[in-house]
Amino acid sequence: MNSFLAKRLGQTVLSVWGVITIVFVILQLSGDPTLLMVPEGATQEEIDILRRQLGFDRPMIVQYGDYLWKLARLDMGVSLVQNIPVIDIIAPRVGYTLYLAFAALLVAFGIGLPVGIYIGVFRHSALARALTAVVLVGQSMPTFWSGILLIMVFAVSWEILPSSGAEDPSSIILPAITLGALSMATVARITRTAIIEELGKEYVRASKARGLSFAAVIRRHVMRNASIPLITIAALELSNLLAGAVIVETVFAWPGLGLLAIQSIEARDFPVVQVLVLLGSVVYIGLNLLADILYSVVDPRIKLQGGRP
Amino acid sequence: MLRKLWLTLHALVLAVGGLGVGAALASSDVLVIDLVNEPATLDPHKQWNPDSYYVYRNIYDNLVTRNTAGEIMPQIATSWKVIDDTTVEFKIRTDVKFHDGTPLTAEDVVFSIKRITDPEFKSPQLGQFNSIVDAVATAPDTVVVKTGKPYPPLLAQLVKLSIVSKAYTERVGDEELNLKPMGSGPYKFVEWQKGVKVVLEANNEYWRGKPPFARAEFRAVKDAATRIADLRTGKADLVVALNSDNAAEIEGSSKLKVLSAPTERVAYLMMNTQFGPLTDVKLRRAVAYGLDRQLIIDALLGGYARKIDVLLTPAHFGYVEGVKTYPYDPEKARALVAEAGYPDGVSVELVTAPVFDQRIVQAIQQQLSKVGITVEISMSDMSTFLKRRRADPEGFGDMVFGRWSCACQDADGVLYAMFHSGSVWSKYANPELDKHLEAARSAMDPQVRLKHYRLAHEIIADQVPSIPLYQAAAIYGARKELQWTPTANESLFLMDMSWQE
Numbered sequence: 001m002n003s004f005l006a007k008r009l010g011q012t013v014l015s016v017w018g019v020i021t022i023v024f025v026i027l028q029l030s031g032d033p034t035l036l037m038v039p040e041g042a043t044q045e046e047i048d049i050l051r052r053q054l055g056f057d058r059p060m061i062v063q064y065g066d067y068l069w070k071l072a073r074l075d076m077g078v079s080l081v082q083n084i085p086v087i088d089i090i091a092p093r094v095g096y097t098l099y100l101a102f103a104a105l106l107v108a109f110g111i112g113l114p115v116g117i118y119i120g121v122f123r124h125s126a127l128a129r130a131l132t133a134v135v136l137v138g139q140s141m142p143t144f145w146s147g148i149l150l151i152m153v154f155a156v157s158w159e160i161l162p163s164s165g166a167e168d169p170s171s172i173i174l175p176a177i178t179l180g181a182l183s184m185a186t187v188a189r190i191t192r193t194a195i196i197e198e199l200g201k202e203y204v205r206a207s208k209a210r211g212l213s214f215a216a217v218i219r220r221h222v223m224r225n226a227s228i229p230l231i232t233i234a235a236l237e238l239s240n241l242l243a244g245a246v247i248v249e250t251v252f253a254w255p256g257l258g259l260l261a262i263q264s265i266e267a268r269d270f271p272v273v274q275v276l277v278l279l280g281s282v283v284y285i286g287l288n289l290l291a292d293i294l295y296s297v298v299d300p301r302i303k304l305q306g307g308r309p
Numbered sequence: 310m311l312r313k314l315w316l317t318l319h320a321l322v323l324a325v326g327g328l329g330v331g332a333a334l335a336s337s338d339v340l341v342i343d344l345v346n347e348p349a350t351l352d353p354h355k356q357w358n359p360d361s362y363y364v365y366r367n368i369y370d371n372l373v374t375r376n377t378a379g380e381i382m383p384q385i386a387t388s389w390k391v392i393d394d395t396t397v398e399f400k401i402r403t404d405v406k407f408h409d410g411t412p413l414t415a416e417d418v419v420f421s422i423k424r425i426t427d428p429e430f431k432s433p434q435l436g437q438f439n440s441i442v443d444a445v446a447t448a449p450d451t452v453v454v455k456t457g458k459p460y461p462p463l464l465a466q467l468v469k470l471s472i473v474s475k476a477y478t479e480r481v482g483d484e485e486l487n488l489k490p491m492g493s494g495p496y497k498f499v500e501w502q503k504g505v506k507v508v509l510e511a512n513n514e515y516w517r518g519k520p521p522f523a524r525a526e527f528r529a530v531k532d533a534a535t536r537i538a539d540l541r542t543g544k545a546d547l548v549v550a551l552n553s554d555n556a557a558e559i560e561g562s563s564k565l566k567v568l569s570a571p572t573e574r575v576a577y578l579m580m581n582t583q584f585g586p587l588t589d590v591k592l593r594r595a596v597a598y599g600l601d602r603q604l605i606i607d608a609l610l611g612g613y614a615r616k617i618d619v620l621l622t623p624a625h626f627g628y629v630e631g632v633k634t635y636p637y638d639p640e641k642a643r644a645l646v647a648e649a650g651y652p653d654g655v656s657v658e659l660v661t662a663p664v665f666d667q668r669i670v671q672a673i674q675q676q677l678s679k680v681g682i683t684v685e686i687s688m689s690d691m692s693t694f695l696k697r698r699r700a701d702p703e704g705f706g707d708m709v710f711g712r713w714s715c716a717c718q719d720a721d722g723v724l725y726a727m728f729h730s731g732s733v734w735s736k737y738a739n740p741e742l743d744k745h746l747e748a749a750r751s752a753m754d755p756q757v758r759l760k761h762y763r764l765a766h767e768i769i770a771d772q773v774p775s776i777p778l779y780q781a782a783a784i785y786g787a788r789k790e791l792q793w794t795p796t797a798n799e800s801l802f803l804m805d806m807s808w809q810e
Contacts, residue, residue: 035695253530255504
């Protein structure tokens with residue numbers, strides 16, 4: 001286990017370093033924020049002065065080295081737009097994004113799992129076909145449309161939920177549904193496939209012959225075996241949800257990191273963008289690592305060796 | 310599984326019920342405003358974007374201000390006297406107190422001026438104030454301001470200078486001033502939940518009188534459709550930055566109304582006179598004849614924008630009327646295109662960014678295609694767009710659609726940067742025009758300045774380096790009971806708002 005972890009951690013560091021380097025280069029190539037920070041009609045001299053003060057006139061390799069050196073000392077830098085440490089901007093918003101992502105995951109699994117089980121077990125029924133269609137529609141709707149639609153119905157017309165923001169306890173409902181709908185079909189589909197595969201196996205027939213009820217078979221044996229692909233999906237979908245949250249956060253004015261990312265990219269607030277990318281890649285890679293570790297817990301047959309289960 | 314579902318449903322119902330109670334507690338003495346983005350900073354000397362301005366301008370007072378009609382009025386300064394071409398003496402109020410109770414004196418005014426003009430401070434607004442070389446408090450109620458050269462727009466620029474407390478700033482430092490602003494204005498800072506909202510409460514000792522609302526909250530809601538939903542559910546009382554389509558949605562409502570005012574933003578089509586096909590003035594005039602500007606205003610902008618024939622608005626000093634104009638005349642346009650040597654038509658590149666109304670860009674493209682000018686649209690994000698805007702003539706593209714705002718309401722802030730041969734924003738060089746712009750910039754007599762600006766406008770109208778498209782209007786949505794007249798400089802002064810009884 002230890003050599004496995006050590007090797008994987010090494011790979012993680014390498015991957016994260018690769019990601020932040022690529023993003024650094026892309027940001028640099030896209031132009032520096034000086035122009036966005038001066039009023040219309042600023043003279044060339046004023047622009048040059050500001051650029052020099054912000055350090056953007058140094059060669060790229062120098063800026064890169066400076067950036068890595070600061071990171072090594074856990075100095076996340078100062079936001080160019082808000083003039084406060086990046087940590088102070090990101091920390092209060094992390095909670096909102098996590099809350100939204102997990103709530104959406106709950107919605108995705110809460111609907112996708114039961115639907116997936118049903119259409120896996122009763123795959124030829126008319127209800128199964130209808131459910132598949134519903135779940136598929138949910139996944140195909142673009143969030144910037146479904147989001148505002150939900151607001152119009154539940155907030156404006158029926159007035160039972162808030163139209164934006166995170167101020168009330170019930171504010172999470174509409175954004176979570178909008179975001180969770182994206183993953184519902186994937187969860188249902190994976191569940192269905194896993195269940196069908198398991199149902200065809202020997203032990204199912206053997207258990208039924210021993211007198212176990214069908215429901216008990218599903219509950220006690222099939223689900224446990226089917227959970228391996230589901231764990232992968234949960235990890236990957238969580239990463240997807242963190243990305244898809246950008247649009248949902250914009251529509252609902254949900255004060256999470258997605259909205260911050262969009263605003264910071266538009267404003268070329270390099271320090272904030274770079275920390276967000278760092279965070280995102282660490283989370284994504286970390287989730288995959290967690291999924292791998294969970295496999296070995298769920299299925300004793302899987303031994304973890306050097307990174308390939 | 311089923312049991313878990315049942316419990317979740319129960320929790321949901323409770324949460325929704327709780328909401329009902331919460332809504333009933335919202336008092337009408339809180340004004341909730343939906344902005345597009347949250348303020349970048351509440352330090353008045355560090356920022357250059359409307360979202361920050363909307364908020365901090367209620368926390369701080371400025372040296373002078375503009376009234377609803379756009380005239381410069383006293384605020385902290387009660388009167389001013391021009392001593393000579395480069396010296397102005399201001400008398401300031403003696404009855405103003407900061408929110409912590411300390412009096413506002415000439416020292417604070419001097420400190421504020423010095424702070425924003427200090428190159429080490431890195432204010433993005435430095436360029437608007439660096440004509441000021443010195444400020445001295447000659448008495449507790451007198452400040453003398455000296456400029457390096459005669460600078461007529463001085464007062465117009467000082468409209469934007471907020472007065473901070475010298476003692477407070479020196480005690481807490483710049484970073485803390487940004488996070489916990491303290492001024493002398495009608496509203497006191499309460500808290501800033503990053504990404505969520507800024508909360509202000511009334512300063513009941515305000516020298517101008519009692520503020521109209523007990524509390525004000527500024528929320529950030531990026532999506533326009535969501536802002537409108539907030540208005541309709543009552544979550545917000547006032548929302549900003551609507552376009553004419555949004556306005557149409559609200560117009561029919563019995564609980565809401567549209568508020569709008571023409572601003573000092575000039576929408577223009579600037580052409581590259583130094584490289585490419587538009588170096589030919591005939592072709593530029595063809596573009597001018599080929600555009601049906603009134604149609605764009607009526608069809609796309611809901612009639613909210615106004616037609617202008619010079620690159621300024623009536624809200625600017627230096628605006629003139631009666632200058633040569635180009636009515637919509639596609640026949641003439643086509644003839645000019647052929648005369649310029651393109652009987653089979655010509656292709657030009659139009660550079661723009663998503664923040665500008667793309668319907669207008671496409672309308673321009675469509676209208677010009679009818680007169681033989683094929684427009685290729687190059688869209689990039691704001692940062693890249695600005696890079697191209699400043700590039701050498703070869704990299705500039707042929708046309709740029711943009712909206713210019715100097716926030717100064719003075720012709721110098723627009724024309725000089727746009728057309729002076731030395732400006733990086735200009736793709737036009739005319740020594741005759743340069744002379745007039747420079748003369749207008751250094752003459753203190755408004756009549757002399759107007760004379761030069763008229764001549765400048767005539768040169769621009771004749772040579773058409775840029776076509777004025779329209780004066781943009783700012784559109785807001787509000788509850789019917791809110792009394793407020795928006796202004797040309799887009800200030801969101803809570804003191805000027807009230808609830809209709």
